[in-house]
Amino acid sequence: MPTVAEWFLRGLALHDVDAIFINPGTDTPALQEAYASLTHQQVKLPKLVTCPHEVIACAAAQGAYLTTGRAQVALVHVDVGTANAAGALNDARASQIPVLLCAGMSPSALDSSVPGGRSKFINWHQDVPDQHALVRNYTKWTQTISVPAAIGPAVDRAFQIANSEPQGPVYMAFPRETLMSELADGGLIGPARIRSVRQGTLSTDEAEAIVERLIAARNPLLVTAYVGRTPELRRAFVELAELTGAGITEYRGRFNAPLEHPQHLGFNPEQQVVEADLMVVVDHDVPFVPADLTLQDDVHIIHIGNDPIQQRWTTWGFPSDTVHSVNVGRALDALIAAARTRQDDPRIAARKVDIAARHDKMMADRDQRRAAALSGGAISPMEVGAILARVAPEAMVIEEAVTSGNPFAYGFTPSEEGSYFRNGGSYLGWALGASLGARLGDPDQLVVTVVGDGAFMFGAPTPALWAARQNGVPLLVIVLNNESYNSVVLASRQDFPDGA
Template identity: 35%
Template structure:
């Protein structure tokens, strides 16, 4: 090769279009954001970094052009975990997946706990993270120009989330970015819903993109699946012919319209209902067929053990096998959009039939057939018996709702909350060891009026409250949380966001001055162990943090700590008044300690 063909060290850094901004100004970043909006994303909950100049430029250009309505609104989140929680909350209320924007692999790792909740709670969220630029000598526009872009370059960024996502991909060109976004949202929204993850290197996101691309209308979620006719016949015949049928559910209420259909099915069969680890209102608590709630109950449940037919309708943990499973002769049927729990390595329910179907569709199919098959007199007798059981179990719980002198018991606290709110109030529950107390004593009846995370990572509720309030601005939102889950929720970020985006809610903290859950777990395994004898569980919050003070300092919230039962109702009323005036409120309530 002649000397005139020698490439100089600087020849790749030229003034060509590859090292200049997109001539038209229409970039992959702009197309990406438009695709989100076209797919139904109203908010991008973002924590920004060095990988997002193209995103910020696209927003600025859209505002300058008077076309900001074509992009989702950017909601600034000072912590990635809160961004993810807010997106989950919005999606849980509306059923529409939202987007989370984070900074490369560092931001991706910061969403970890909430990613778990989205995956286990089956909530659609589209996560986008940039990736470190893949050129370093200025070969392309957007090439590396900050030291962190070498430090943040990792072998497999997408692998960080792959155990929790339904889909992941890299945006490699602006030519098909809308197709990738629409496909990701389609997968995120199709049952069982769940999180998806896209990454985009800076050079690609800064490059020019074609303006005409894929149509979001061609990427709808998969249509609901129905039960096969022979499955309907088999399950309906078992329910209709049973003497003690029981339905167990955890998240059927994710579909609000499925709840009244389940009521009609259970009335047609005379079947009692148990809610196991509920994350939704699955059945009205005041209905005479409601038999209560199961959590980490370490005792036998005779209503379940005596059942001859058990229908599991949407539940990951219908019972704890070592403690309160159905009897050995019970016929068990499992209907679910995810009947085999393929993401759970160890899981089994001894059932004679597993069927995949949309829960609402399946319930309506069964309702019609059971009504045709069931003997009216036999059903009347079952319903009468079930009503007696309902009255017995709920009366026993109601008897616990009085305070212990001036000591505020969790039961009394939840009873006071129940009296202070209406049926339409949205309650988010993350009370951990007081989960059962919230279920038994709040006694929600309206579909969609109670939400849990559906997962096991703490810190969801207060961030989710921001997303829920953005989804339904006129609705009162109340979070019931433990002091540990409150601190996990990054309240400094949450209440700043709530103030900036006019998303006020009430947070009520069960303040027992520590982590009670690890203590309960230790006692469950070592009830007579050294830790139990010495009362050493390493979970005390000493000195006690000023929980309302965090929210006051960060977001101007109303805050108060209450210790005496005689003060509770007035404090609740004052807190609710603050929220209705547009100001967030945090009421910490001292309950018996660890």
Template identity: 30%
Template structure:
């Protein structure tokens, strides 16, 4: 039997979707039938189905997988409640520009058995809501209802075209049981229908103008956000920085590894405030959402600013503006190549040719400052920097990091000092709990593209304690056990939420809360849970779990954890860190 549901899965596969992360319900009888039929009859030509007991974990897995491969993936959830269960993960995929297609069923629209798929259960009345797509549509690039099976492949292709065109992001399709049960004639669709819209290059005039400004600058910086989704961008930026001796590169998003830490132009990761922003005479913004926070840091009045972005208008943000001399919707990789080629062909434009030594010196001082903060304390305790430096030195060089360290994120990045494209991923938005599912998705992706289970790169999740709880570890570590997806999880345990206090002090530095305890502020996690024990229970005991609070014990526990992960089993190392160090 060839139904709308079966054609739906065919359309996904034909468009390059290799995995469906599913949380099934009463709206999915035909979906389940199609899954069974497809896995039996079309082995190797049908999406792999991954069962996810929690919807946010499912979406985060698809997010991580899609961001590593740059190929869209699918999440299937249950009517309105499953759509709501996606929660903050839809926000993350939207702001993180992850191409994910979400499908949800609808309650049947017939009651008396008029069609196959008519209502058969009590819950079908309860889950019949006026406009289901409104739950997520403001986060989606496209949302639409499937109304017949006869054009289901066209609808999937259109949705995926939106998901993969810049700015990428999630899309939402939904359909009632009767529609998904409809029998149709098998058909094929031209794969070109799902191809994304390409971004263009800068005009010759724009290239000339920006090149002249960049070449003549004494203190130029390039601020990057999410451009390195294209893994060719970091190398292109290195070539540009080598061409312009004064240029420095600042990351103000940390979405991916945008620029290698071992290059003298590297300024690390900063959120919205850095002294180089205030002193720069030329600033290039490259695919970035928040280059600076005006209440904390502003460019100098005479700075020349050029904004190059796949989405310079930031159409999903009601309030956004940056004062810039020029704004361009263009492909960041192409633009960097254009600027480099023009400057190399017109070397006379580069007037600041003696700045390389100063840049080298500045970089060396930055690295020394970071290293000094990565030492253990005299009493044997340690901070996040110590943990990250030891992890970086112990795991394989090409390890992929999934980081959600919240208040420790900036220094975690600078201590890990990623240098390889595709080796660092951070949550695209503010929906805490991303990294658990994302780490699984990243590991599944690297294994899949390298030939199968255990053949991909080592994956390490670095997560704050509060965010670990948000990640639904009971679901994450069950999935890891079920599908054999080993990940090393490093928990930076500082016994509570520190971000709310930081936010409080930015607004009320001398207020009542400035002298309050964490218990008074309701951000303490005392008594502290056994985080690694939670993970071990979810994995039915097949997981290495350890807690460590002294530097003398850390290296041995870390070595054991890495050995376990290399052997195919996950490990969770709960590290008690001293806050602020």
């Protein structure tokens, strides 16, 4: 009779999982045996990818999603493996990446004759009061599979929640006895009838009202961080800017708009928002850092996204004059439809002239900074970006360069086929594993990893590079070495300008 472990693996295959990124332990033999048994039966299963560190497994699952568009799975070892992987879930939550993190749990049965019962000294040390607490701050849903019959509904539910907007990570844990239990029917339904939630769009009136504000404003600004999740969304965002004559500023979480576009005003929103009398914030969590900023008295701020007020955070604090909880792609379509009826308004063309002049100044300042660095004999992050743009503009860049990130992004101008991904959350050590997963998800994709020296060390480089070599994955890793924890240096100087 099939085991719960076999039904779990069948469930992953049913939900189109491509890979299981596994860091095995004494709780995983039931899954390993089930995998071998089903493989002998010629059951099609996700690829098993061994990762010698949990953060590599969890980040690789996220990277594979970036190239496949499908939620992937990381499997780690009991409480300690969960703890090691937890930081990477912070990035998955921030970037709205659906990933299923799974872990075993210490057995409860003390009788070793019970399949899966305690049989090793370490089983007692793996017994913690609340294993889920290690990841609950970062996950949308957690569940312990405490009885065999729960496996099918739990797998279905995990993917339903992870894939519902806003997408994000979920967590499932299995006691060892449960995995080894036999079960005639796993109770799986599958994605055809377990649908995830996709949010709606703006009404015609809502879209027309936003477009009217964009056209009527003196200095309208489109602010984003993640609208470039797909090329289609990026193109729609740029078209909205062109139709309404609004400036663009962004946090480079994704390739949201070409830097060389005449309406692009750069990657430093704080420099632009102080002049805006209208901000339309699209798919962004922290549109600007408000410290020491004075906004215009009459500024109107509109937030558009699948969670526009960031309900997962305790403190947020941004003015939200108008809020629309929507699917971003559908909302952009509605806005474009409304804007096309107004594109001949003379105010738009006049404003584009002013924005283009500001854009030209921003680009001239960029070129001066690049030249100054070169004259000093340094290979700056901007220069590295410019060289990469020249030799591989089509690359998928996975960047975790922290204080060197924006300078690099000012140099790297990808082609239409190129892409750009930053970790999003506050956990460092994401990029190496994410690059591994991205390349496994699409073996033909050129992936370039750009990291700071600190992020490189945090990313468990030895396990990451071992996993890449073991799986035949070629990686190009560029380390921007500023020889310091520069973000800490800058914070210290800001907090203590006259310090010792």
